[in-house]
Amino acid sequence: MAKVDTSLVAHLPLFAGVKPEDLEEILREARSARYPKNSAIFEQGADAQSFFLLLHGHVRAAKTTPTGEQIVVRYVAPGETFGLAMAIGATRYPATAIAVDDSVALIWPTSAWPRLVERFPSLAANTLQTVGTRLQESHTRILEMSTQQVEQRVAHALLRLAKQSGKKLDRGIEIDFPISRQDIAQMTGTTLHTVSRILSGWEQQGLVESGRQRIILRDPHGIVVLAERSPDSGVA
Amino acid sequence: MAKVDTSLVAHLPLFAGVKPEDLEEILREARSARYPKNSAIFEQGADAQSFFLLLHGHVRAAKTTPTGEQIVVRYVAPGETFGLAMAIGATRYPATAIAVDDSVALIWPTSAWPRLVERFPSLAANTLQTVGTRLQESHTRILEMSTQQVEQRVAHALLRLAKQSGKKLDRGIEIDFPISRQDIAQMTGTTLHTVSRILSGWEQQGLVESGRQRIILRDPHGIVVLAERSPDSGVA
DNA sequence: CAGGGTGTTTGCGATAGCTCAAAACGGGCA
DNA sequence: TGCCCGTTTTGAGCTATCGCAAACACCCTG
Numbered sequence: 279m280a281k282v283d284t285s286l287v288a289h290l291p292l293f294a295g296v297k298p299e300d301l302e303e304i305l306r307e308a309r310s311a312r313y314p315k316n317s318a319i320f321e322q323g324a325d326a327q328s329f330f331l332l333l334h335g336h337v338r339a340a341k342t343t344p345t346g347e348q349i350v351v352r353y354v355a356p357g358e359t360f361g362l363a364m365a366i367g368a369t370r371y372p373a374t375a376i377a378v379d380d381s382v383a384l385i386w387p388t389s390a391w392p393r394l395v396e397r398f399p400s401l402a403a404n405t406l407q408t409v410g411t412r413l414q415e416s417h418t419r420i421l422e423m424s425t426q427q428v429e430q431r432v433a434h435a436l437l438r439l440a441k442q443s444g445k446k447l448d449r450g451i452e453i454d455f456p457i458s459r460q461d462i463a464q465m466t467g468t469t470l471h472t473v474s475r476i477l478s479g480w481e482q483q484g485l486v487e488s489g490r491q492r493i494i495l496r497d498p499h500g501i502v503v504l505a506e507r508s509p510d511s512g513v514a
Numbered sequence: 515m516a517k518v519d520t521s522l523v524a525h526l527p528l529f530a531g532v533k534p535e536d537l538e539e540i541l542r543e544a545r546s547a548r549y550p551k552n553s554a555i556f557e558q559g560a561d562a563q564s565f566f567l568l569l570h571g572h573v574r575a576a577k578t579t580p581t582g583e584q585i586v587v588r589y590v591a592p593g594e595t596f597g598l599a600m601a602i603g604a605t606r607y608p609a610t611a612i613a614v615d616d617s618v619a620l621i622w623p624t625s626a627w628p629r630l631v632e633r634f635p636s637l638a639a640n641t642l643q644t645v646g647t648r649l650q651e652s653h654t655r656i657l658e659m660s661t662q663q664v665e666q667r668v669a670h671a672l673l674r675l676a677k678q679s680g681k682k683l684d685r686g687i688e689i690d691f692p693i694s695r696q697d698i699a700q701m702t703g704t705t706l707h708t709v710s711r712i713l714s715g716w717e718q719q720g721l722v723e724s725g726r727q728r729i730i731l732r733d734p735h736g737i738v739v740l741a742e743r744s745p746d747s748g749v750a
Numbered sequence: 751c752a753g754g755g756t757g758t759t760t761g762c763g764a765t766a767g768c769t770c771a772a773a774a775c776g777g778g779c780a
Numbered sequence: 781t782g783c784c785c786g787t788t789t790t791g792a793g794c795t796a797t798c799g800c801a802a803a804c805a806c807c808c809t810g
Contacts, residue, residue: 343657347661366649402635409649
């Protein structure tokens with residue numbers, strides 16, 4: 279277990295207002311681990327023994343129904359925390375976390391959280407902020423699912439992914455991790471078939487370029503237009 | 515402005531782990547106000563000058579799209595906090611809060627939050643817990659909207675309302691505040707027409723008894739069955 | 751007690767998106 | 781290099797739910 283360089287994480291929102299020497303103390307309680315592509319980090323319903331800070335790679339958090347349907351709760355990008363069950367008073371993970379790319383994360387034992395929060399109250403405040411933001415985003419998503427059609431929802435989802443994990447290319451913006459039609463369907467509350475049809479259409483119009491688990495937004499602005507277009511203002 | 519009796523609020527999750535004398539200090543910073551039925555407490559987009567703890571009544575938090583569509587984010591019951599924009603680092607309210615019944619709330623100025631959290635770190639921890647729980651619920655709602663049909667979603671919504679704000683009657687459980695078909699539609703991502711049709715059907719089967727802004731679950735268990743029934747297992 | 755207004759019910763198309771089915775595709779691995 | 785498997789595409793019906801429209805019922809007010 280290599281020692282973590284504080285300079286790599288000092289700027290993260292989680293550690294805002296934490297003194298460098300304190301940060302070192304916090305990091306001493308963590309270990310780091312590597313997760314190969316497609317490996318599970320934790321399973322929904324399992325005992326929440328740890329919480330995580332993603333350093334490299336990308337992680338998909340998904341929730342499964344008793345009947346086996348899944349939705350993608352979110353994609354975790356480097357610098358973000360996940361598996362914070364303890365912070366919300368849960369003892370089990372409410373979702374499953376899978377590395378969608380080779381990934382590296384810092385891991386703290388859940389049991390360390392109360393002590394850390396006591397010693398460094400800004401941790402609680404910072405986490406509150408993050409969780410609050412996620413709650414907002416979650417409400418936005420509900421609003422979208424209630425009021426928008428599938429095409430607009432897919433547009434919004436891609437734009438968010440591009441903002442969070444977009445890689446600038448000459449030809450456009452590429453989503454920087456493998457993502458399937460199925461994944462997008464599970465983010466937007468539709469089926470992979472519908473997503474496929476939509477992307478095919480967009481490809482024809484030159485809005486995107488896509489392939490197996492790969493999407494490039496060639497005309498981000500055009501997609502913004504789609505995302506904001508009111509349901510009936512179709513091109514005559 | 516009458517002084518608030520600590521015994522009324524001491525047991526609330528928000529104040530868990532706060533010493534009685536500290537609680538008094540916290541309450542000294544608050545004032546209380548009365549909101550008549552159907553009055554606005556704050557508007558989406560307005561400057562978040564205060565945060566609230568509901569003492570009596572019921573409050574509906576709703577989010578509006580640029581195009582005027584609304585969804586109900588949640589109903590606030592007595593003992594719950596709302597308008598915590600500051601906790602999540604926002605300066606404007608992300609939703610509109612309306613008293614659906616004559617209501618009374620404690621009000622703190624947003625500016626007091628940082629000081630309070632500094633002096634009483636358990637406030638942050640407790641709030642984190644609450645917000646985390648709401649995030650969970652929010653994810654559950656997304657899961658439902660993605661995977662269930664309208665009838666099941668309405669069933670779940672009513673069951674949650676009954677649990678949160680149900681009043682036991684001989685004939686069943688009554689939702690203890692005025693709620694319209696439209697409101698339920700905005701909680702479940704459908705239209706008031708569809709909700710009306712569903713409730714009419716249920717009324718025929720003796721599952722509910724309902725009228726103008728009033729719903730009584732006459733057979734809660736029957737509704738649980740509906741809520742959990744897989745999409746296709748209709749009665750032949 | 752009548753009037754007006756909000757909330758509710760119900761009918762009747764219209765349709766977005768689902769389901770089922772099958773073929774084509776692409777990439778990694780032996 | 782060729783095979784195999786997971787992913788994507790596309791077609792063709794089907795239906796749950798919406799959208800519109802109109803009639804209705806209840807409650808509060810004057």
